[in-house]
Amino acid sequence: MIADVRDLGCTSTIWTSVETICNIRLAEDPFDEDVIRRPPDYYVRIEVGRQNIRAAQRLAGTFGPDTRPGPNLDLIDWHLRACGDGCHFGERGLAMAAQAWARALTS
Numbered sequence: 001m002i003a004d005v006r007d008l009g010c011t012s013t014i015w016t017s018v019e020t021i022c023n024i025r026l027a028e029d030p031f032d033e034d035v036i037r038r039p040p041d042y043y044v045r046i047e048v049g050r051q052n053i054r055a056a057q058r059l060a061g062t063f064g065p066d067t068r069p070g071p072n073l074d075l076i077d078w079h080l081r082a083c084g085d086g087c088h089f090g091e092r093g094l095a096m097a098a099q100a101w102a103r104a105l106t107s
Helices: 002-007 032-036 042-060 091-106
Strands: 014-018 069-070
Touching: 014 042, 014 091, 069 091
Parallel strands: 014 069
Antiparallel strands: none
């Protein structure tokens, strides 16, 4: 991805955050009973995937002289995800994310 951005002529510093939490539930998702009865392996596979994505996001922030690590937004309490959708930040979550970005950008 970084190479593609550079190939487009962008030379500015690239900042990457760690953000993998998204447990969004939509109307077409299975009934709660189906979700409750999923085997533990289902959730382990999701977390292994998140671990791989987190590792790539951390690596991207240290890829070269023009990349920097941003904040770990996964550390923001999942209760602060908007409307209980399990994915998007609500007002308080956004404020915490903005503070985390401000610290990263000014340190």
